[in-house]
Amino acid sequence: MRPSAIYRAVKARLMAGEFKAGEKLRPDMLKDAYGISASAMREIFLRLAHENLLTQEEQKGFHVPFANEKQLTDMMNLRILLECEGAKESILNGDLEWEARLAAAHHKLVHIERKMKAAADIAPIVPIWTRIDWEFHETLLLACPSDVLRATHRNIYEQYRQQVVAGLKSAGFRPETTSEHAAILKAAIERDIPACQSAIHTHLQTYRGDVGERLKSA
Template sequence: MKTVEPIDIGASLAERAYRDLRQAIVRGEFEPGARLRVDELARRFSVSSSPLREALNRLSEQGLVRILENRGFRVAPLTAAGVSDLARVRLLVECEALRDSMRHGDDAWEAQVVAAGHALGLSERRLGNEARALDDDWSARHRSFHLALYAACTSPLLRELADVLFDNAERYRRWAARHRPVPRRKHDEHQQLLNAVIGREEEKAIALLRTHITRTEQLVAATLHGVSGDGVQ
């Protein structure tokens, strides 16, 4: 008779608290620098303080939360220096992940990338001139497309880092989209990247990804400077 492993309720609660809080921070539901009070979060997410503290500590390791000495937790600030550093690391991690993925990706991976790119394109055509970064459906498809590009990377650590870095960048993108007067149009960028990837044009795909990440950094930094000088605390 097969043994059924007991469910770790504490671990599942901590994972849910982590997932829900991470999503709320990335979506901008908490202002940069906002105090994160455990008791208030416990009521909001219907969990006890223990899994919330575990979630907050995990998020601090990923750069989304700051731990203050004897003063609890705050949402990480958004700064020009921060987005510049983030872009620098994204270029190192994501370009290497894409290169490795293109070298090892099989037909199933390529089909996954094409499907994700098609789904993203459908969303972009539906939205037209609306601010896409603030649309939850577009954001989910955008995330799926980028992570699909790296899905065949043979390094689990690189894939995990790409996931974390993408969410950090998403928080900056969403904030900038709310404050930028003219929305960015990215369909051509995504389509060109998709075409280069499925065409196995490695150097072209890497160059397009570098431009894509750098352009995001430049637009976010310009918005940060325009709104509040050095950033949002």
Template sequence: MTDAAFDLGSDDIPALSTGEQAYERIRHDIVFGVLQPGQRLPLDRLKSVYGVGISTLREILNRLAPQGLVVAEGQRGFQVSPCSVTDLKELADLRLLIESNALAQSFQAGDVEWEGRIVAAHHKLARMEQRLLAGDESGTQAWKRYDFEFHQALVSACGSKALLDLHAGIYDRYLRYQMVFFVFWGPTSTEDHKALLDCALRRDAAEAQRLLHGHIHGCIDMALERGLVD
């Protein structure tokens, strides 16, 4: 998940071209459920929403197709990738495989700077989760941003940019399911994150991997039990 996808106006990132801004906005709107699964994406309508021409929109949507966020339908145009239980389970397994591997490497190589990043990321996430537990749902997008930043911090010392990029891409696709179908699952999520923090600080990769498995599949089980995804 790029920072630009969350905050196009940040002073910490370079100014983006109109086309890149449109790309980030469309990607953000798909991931966060503004553009719904299976929704058709007529170019003549999108150009007025995102302020770019049809050729630029076609290029953007073709960029998003290999990421699993858009389906190109040949002469019929484009649609937001539909959601399914099979796809969700595959994404969860991919995320678990990639993140577990990166966790082990990161826990072994992490230094005091890495520990500081984890503690700082967890502090923001825990504060937001307390707001959600109190019934304030106004910060749902910020909560998922902090959730990503925490998991990203955990694996950030793995030493492989390719692995981190792969993790971020899979996380975005998994996040789309969370934003469209999942709801905050309360104290269990908060407890899992605190336990993962403790594992990181004592470098217990095996326990962290076990917790991560339960954390990810617990979300899926909850979604299926509540009939949130078919």
């Protein structure tokens, strides 16, 4: 695998909670699995630490971040701001192709969320759901002309998802999640900016208020 592909693979595992919060990751732990040198894996870890998906302490190496109430709340607030603004710009600038891609991404999301609702244990599905959930939210902002906004939104989304997966046993999935995604899609397709932004708020503010208690009991 190329370093870029390995970087994406390790990032996906971090976002899906495949490594435990607080777990120490050493380059030599993963180098054989991906067929690269320890130094090359360290470079990937450094990149992930720069994106705040790993923590690095001098003489202590790399660790998976712990769930933190303040961090999750900060990421939630930032994500709301970025996603609402990005959705507005996408609605103003998106064409029929954008609508079709958004509808297709939502179709995949509905399919995987039905499986999660029916599953006795959602843990094996969380990595797939995380990827498809990102695809939907990424597509929502795809017609936003600001590359900086979209890149910033991606990093905030990744940190947010990692915090949610680490801190909440549900990994952030609730029965209402499916209808919330449907409301976002409907408003976006109808080009109703206030309704879309309201739906985003409703979807992302779920953890406000009780997130502290959830993290304490996790």
